[in-house]
Amino acid sequence: MSASLLEQLIEAFRVLPGVGQKTAQRMAYHVLERERDGGRRLAEALGAAVERIGHCARCRDFSETALCATCASAARDTHSLCVVESPADRLAIEQATGYRGLYFVLQGRLSPLDGIGPRELGLDSLAARLAEGEVRELIIATNPTVEGEATAHYLAQLARQHGVRPSRLAHGVPLGGELEYVDRGTLSHAFGSRSEMP
């Protein structure tokens, strides 16, 4: 067995999320046995992405260019700004909804214990943007976790300071879910926030 290169490859695969020793081995063998071309493409795409993908100067999402395609687009509604924690959240919203406004990606959430404050999340540049007066609604789509909720409250305050209307994604029972299996917190919230049927 080729000790070094193969072992290095198996070790390197373990940086991927959810990949342990066994999976890394399987990936390495799979690529070497059946997917050399794909492996070559992956190596190139990964190298290029790691070197050349930075952050959009305006929304902090990943971007190869100084301004990302969404921020640079003339077709988006500049009156709505949706704040998300991560690029993956932004993508999920973009794919699931018909939202045509702009985004702001925090790349994290307020977490004072980890030293993540407003500055680390780029909230100074968000404040400057709200001060411009173009944004009318700040859609706060941080995760419904303790830290995400704290971040949402902070963002709502910031919005109100600049005369911008803050809104928050609806929480409740997921569509297609069964009440029996919904967690207590969600069910309690959904019950309290019930709305009259038309």
Added chain:
Amino acid sequence: MSASLLEQLIEAFRVLPGVGQKTAQRMAYHVLERERDGGRRLAEALGAAVERIGHCARCRDFSETALCATCASAARDTHSLCVVESPADRLAIEQATGYRGLYFVLQGRLSPLDGIGPRELGLDSLAARLAEGEVRELIIATNPTVEGEATAHYLAQLARQHGVRPSRLAHGVPLGGELEYVDRGTLSHAFGSRSEMP
């Protein structure tokens, strides 16, 4: 969002086994958000492995050098030769057992319908090796599937033609398994191959 590079990366991750669109997205974001160094290392390891790992001229296992470390080693027992289907099988045996002999990696199994015959598995070079007279036992460790069994029978014939003793891994109830959950074929085989207790 950076359309091209990020999308290329997500697409490229899908060559890995068991990785679909969602997992590929998660991997790409994980690397970009938190593991740029690891991503760089993976790109390099993958590029180097795909370009430089070939096959050992003697055992057909993966190797960076013409002869792999095991085949080149003076510490291995040259009288035993263990035939496996894949490098992963070879690694599993090497890690689980105290086997100190040599290996021969078929890189497949006999499968006439797919056009995989003795030549594709390198059985001509295996025959030449058996003819050298150094090997006394051919340990046949192909998988217990229909094709693996057919391959095993072929290999056993080949061994006998050269006066080499063929042997096969024991089949039966796995250690720690419960009879209730063992499949019928295995149970029937284990029952028929029962041995007297000492």
